[in-house]
Amino acid sequence: MAYPYTHDKEVRLLSRGWGDPASRTLEGWKALGGYEGLRKALEMSRDEVTGVVKDAGLRGRGGAGFPAGVKWSFMPKEKKGPHYLCCNADESEPGTFKDREIMRWTPHQMIEGCLIAAYAIQADHVYIYCRGEFFETNEIVGRAVEEAYEAGLAGTDILGSGVNIDVTVHVGAGAYICGEETGLMNSLEGRRGLPRVKPPFPAASGLFGKPTTINNVETLAAVPHIVVNGAEWYRQWGTEKSPGTKLFCVSGHVKRPGNYELPLGFPLKELIYDVCGGMREGRKLKAVVPGGSSVPFLDAAECEDCSLSYEGVVEAGSMLGCASVMVMDDSTNIVKQVRRTVDFFSHESCGQCTPCREGTTWLARILKRIETGRGTEEDLQTLLELGDQMTGTTICVLSDSAAAPVRSSIEKFRDDYLALIRRGEKVGAA
Ligand SMILES: Cc1cc2nc3c(=O)[nH]c(=O)nc-3n(C[C@H](O)[C@H](O)[C@H](O)COP(=O)(O)O)c2cc1C
Ligand code: SF4
Structure with missing residues (x-):
C-alpha cells in the first residue's frame, strides 16, 4: 500500500491501514485486530490496565513526553463523582500533521484507545476535542463514534461488561491555545480557551471541576496495541527511556x-x-x-x-x-523563518500574561526591523533579554515556546542576523 510515502525501515504499528479507506470503518478496523484491546482490557482490573501502560513506558505524544501510565495513576482511586477523559485532537503546532492522519484513516484506533484509557481511570465520559479546521476528519470521527455506539462498544454496558462510557466529539473554533490542556477544558466548558493556573492539576480538578486526564491522539492510539501485546513487546522498539x-x-x-x-x-x-x-x-x-x-x-x-x-x-x-x-x-533565511514563527505565537497568545502578550509582540517587531535591514547589533541583546524575561514567568509555556527559537537562532545563526544588520544583505530567498 502506498500511503503518500512509505519506507522499509518503518515499523507501521499506528500507521497500519493508512491509505486504505476500508480501515476507516468498524469492519475494516476489526479486520486489523481492532477492539481486541478493549475486550481484553475489560477482562483486566483497572489497575492492571494502567500497570501495563506504565510498564511499556509509553510517553505522551502531545509534546511534553510525560509517561501516560503515570499520569493515569494520579487519578483518584475512590470515586466521588464523575471522572473525565479528554482526547486532545486539536493538533495546531506548526509542522505537525500526524493526529489528523490517525483520525482520517483509523478513527477507531483512537476511539478504542480512548475507551481503554477511560476504563482505566474510571471516566464516565470521553470528550474528543477536534481542531475546527479538520472538516473532513471530524466527519469521519463522528461517523466512527456512531458506529461504536451501534455496535455496543461505547455507551451503556460496553460488550456486556456493565461498564458505561459515553463519547462526545467536540469541534473547536481554531485557536492554537485551545490545545493547551487547561485552555482546552475551559473551551469545552463553553468559556474562552484561557489556560488555567496550576495547581490544581487536572487529575484533582479538571473539566467541570472533576478529576480529568488529558492525552494526545497518538498517545491514546498506541494503547490498544500495548494492551493486546504487552509491555515487553512494545519495548522491543525505541530506547530504555523512550520506548516504542x-x-x-x-x-x-x-x-x-x-x-x-x-x-x-x-x-x-x-x-x-x-x-x-x-x-x-x-x-x-x-x-x-x-x-x-x-x-x-x-x-x-x-x-x-x-x-x-x-x-x-x-x-x-x-x-x-x-x-x-x-x-x-542553505537557501533558508533563518531570520525570516524565526520572524514568521514569532508572528504566529504573537497572534495566538491569549493575552493573560504580560511577558507573553507584550513579549511576543516586541519580539515580532524587532525581528521585522532586522529582516527589513533596519536593525542594530544591540537589537540582538534586546531579543535575548526579552526572551529571558518571557521564560518561566507565565501561566503556560506558549511564552517560553516563542522565546526558544529566537534564542537558539541568535546563538547558532548569528551570522545570518549580522549579514542583515551590517549590510542589509539577504541571507537566502526561502
Ligand atoms: C500552547 C500549547 C498548545 C498545545 N497544543 C497541543 C495540541 O494541539 N495537541 C496536543 O496533544 N497537545 C498540545 N499541547 C500539550 C497539552 O497541553 C498536553 O500536554 C497534552 O495534550 C497531553 O497529552 P500527552 O500527555 O498524551 O502528550 C499544547 C501545549 C501548549 C502549551
Ligand atoms: S503564556 Fe501566553 S498563551 Fe499562555 S496563558 Fe500566558 S498569555 Fe496566555
Whole structure:
C-alpha cells in the first residue's frame, strides 16, 4: 500500500491501514485486530490496565513526553463523582500533521484507545476535542463514534461488561491555545480557551471541576496495541527511556516529506538522507527544528549524531516535542523563518500574561526591523533579554515556546542576523 510515502525501515504499528479507506470503518478496523484491546482490557482490573501502560513506558505524544501510565495513576482511586477523559485532537503546532492522519484513516484506533484509557481511570465520559479546521476528519470521527455506539462498544454496558462510557466529539473554533490542556477544558466548558493556573492539576480538578486526564491522539492510539501485546513487546522498539514507535512529521527541504513511523532513537541523519530521500538537488542541510515550532533549532553539526529519542534530542541541543521535523537547506533565511514563527505565537497568545502578550509582540517587531535591514547589533541583546524575561514567568509555556527559537537562532545563526544588520544583505530567498 502506498500511503503518500512509505519506507522499509518503518515499523507501521499506528500507521497500519493508512491509505486504505476500508480501515476507516468498524469492519475494516476489526479486520486489523481492532477492539481486541478493549475486550481484553475489560477482562483486566483497572489497575492492571494502567500497570501495563506504565510498564511499556509509553510517553505522551502531545509534546511534553510525560509517561501516560503515570499520569493515569494520579487519578483518584475512590470515586466521588464523575471522572473525565479528554482526547486532545486539536493538533495546531506548526509542522505537525500526524493526529489528523490517525483520525482520517483509523478513527477507531483512537476511539478504542480512548475507551481503554477511560476504563482505566474510571471516566464516565470521553470528550474528543477536534481542531475546527479538520472538516473532513471530524466527519469521519463522528461517523466512527456512531458506529461504536451501534455496535455496543461505547455507551451503556460496553460488550456486556456493565461498564458505561459515553463519547462526545467536540469541534473547536481554531485557536492554537485551545490545545493547551487547561485552555482546552475551559473551551469545552463553553468559556474562552484561557489556560488555567496550576495547581490544581487536572487529575484533582479538571473539566467541570472533576478529576480529568488529558492525552494526545497518538498517545491514546498506541494503547490498544500495548494492551493486546504487552509491555515487553512494545519495548522491543525505541530506547530504555523512550520506548516504542513514533510518528515523525517531516516537512521542508527534503525530497520525500511526510509522516513516517519509526522506532524512537532513530538517527536524524538517516531520516533525512535515507527515509526522506535526502535534501533537494544541489542543496546542503542548514538547520533542523526537530519538534514543532516551539523548540530550539539544531544546526547542521548538531544533527550529525542526533538520535530521535526524547533524551537524544535534548543531548543534541533541542527537544523532541511532538516530533515534527522541519528541515531547512542553505537557501533558508533563518531570520525570516524565526520572524514568521514569532508572528504566529504573537497572534495566538491569549493575552493573560504580560511577558507573553507584550513579549511576543516586541519580539515580532524587532525581528521585522532586522529582516527589513533596519536593525542594530544591540537589537540582538534586546531579543535575548526579552526572551529571558518571557521564560518561566507565565501561566503556560506558549511564552517560553516563542522565546526558544529566537534564542537558539541568535546563538547558532548569528551570522545570518549580522549579514542583515551590517549590510542589509539577504541571507537566502526561502
Ligand atoms: C500552547 C500549547 C498548545 C498545545 N497544543 C497541543 C495540541 O494541539 N495537541 C496536543 O496533544 N497537545 C498540545 N499541547 C500539550 C497539552 O497541553 C498536553 O500536554 C497534552 O495534550 C497531553 O497529552 P500527552 O500527555 O498524551 O502528550 C499544547 C501545549 C501548549 C502549551
Ligand atoms: S503564556 Fe501566553 S498563551 Fe499562555 S496563558 Fe500566558 S498569555 Fe496566555
